[in-house]
């Protein structure tokens with residue numbers, strides 16, 4: 031293994047745009063090597079979700095710098111209850127396979143070992159990157175569930191029709207913090223851990239909408255719809271509500287002007303995968319959830335994205 035000199039330090043907020051650029055460069059390198067189409071990086075500032083994660087878990091955020099001070103590695107982990115989740119681990123292509131990834135991953139996992147009684151270690155990653163599968167499996171997190179990336183777009187064509195929900199529910203955009211205690215209880219039931227920090231973030235961020243769903247007067251779930259393209263996470267109190275909450279969230283995305291729609295769906299959730307396929311979504315790729323134990327109930331949950339299950 032060739033050794034290239036890097037120094038490692040905690041991430042500063044001012045690093046995050048450069049981290050984002052390095053992530054895009056690294057992803058596109060992986061996409062090219064895997065025969066996939068690279069994407070166009072258009073961001074001009076740091077990603078608000080990355081800023082939020084660093085703010086909540088600053089001790090689990092590290093960058094690796096080369097001799098010129100450029101960022102060539104970045105990691106960020108999150109601790110929520112007894113769960114440690116790796117949001118990001120990216121090493122610049124020129125510095126891969128030189129031990130930098132292992133070094134950053136160890137620091138992020140040390141943070142988990144020192145802070146809290148972690149019983150579940152997890153992340154989601156690219157199923158077609160054997161290097162990623164190896165590094166995490168060695169640390170005790172092995173592939174668990176296929177996570178399908180499902181998208182639909184209608185460039186210049188007629189906007190798709192809305193999807194009819196199976197169960198008639200009412201929906202409310204959450205704009206205050208009043209409901210967050212109740213959403214936290216739902217998260218504990220469905221995901222096994224609470225994450226009020228993210229609910230505060232979604233209600234306060236202009237690019238996200240947090241939606242609460244009711245069957246008559248009973249709260250039965252929530253979803254997050256990003257103004258750009260993403261739908262999820264979605265949590266439902268009972269499996270029979272999940273596809274209806276998803277349908278209403280997809281419809282809401284159309285209403286607020288999403289021009290492309292993107293959902294990360296657990297492959298084992300047959301009903302949700304099929305209803306999205308019937309509504310014009312395509313399976314863009316299969317990624318994978320890796321974990322130290324079986325986690326979250328796919329029949330009641332649709333994850334947010336790779337960085338945030």
Ligand SMILES: CC(C)(COP(=O)(O)OP(=O)(O)OC[C@H]1O[C@@H](n2cnc3c(N)ncnc32)[C@H](O)[C@@H]1OP(=O)(O)O)[C@@H](O)C(=O)NCCC(=O)NCCS
Nearest residue numbers: 119120121126127128129130131132155159161162164165
């Ligand atoms: C996956 C990634 C984070 C690994 O970091 P890295 O710095 O390249 O890896 P390291 O040199 O620290 O090696 C760690 C382990 O990965 C595996 N590995 C490294 N290079 C490899 C290669 N060329 N082929 C196969 N496995 C390899 C080995 O198991 C290695 O452990 P070992 O040294 O005990 O044998 C990095 O390659 C990367 O950013 N890849 C592209 C983006 C990505 O997939 N990120 C993960 C998203 S969550």
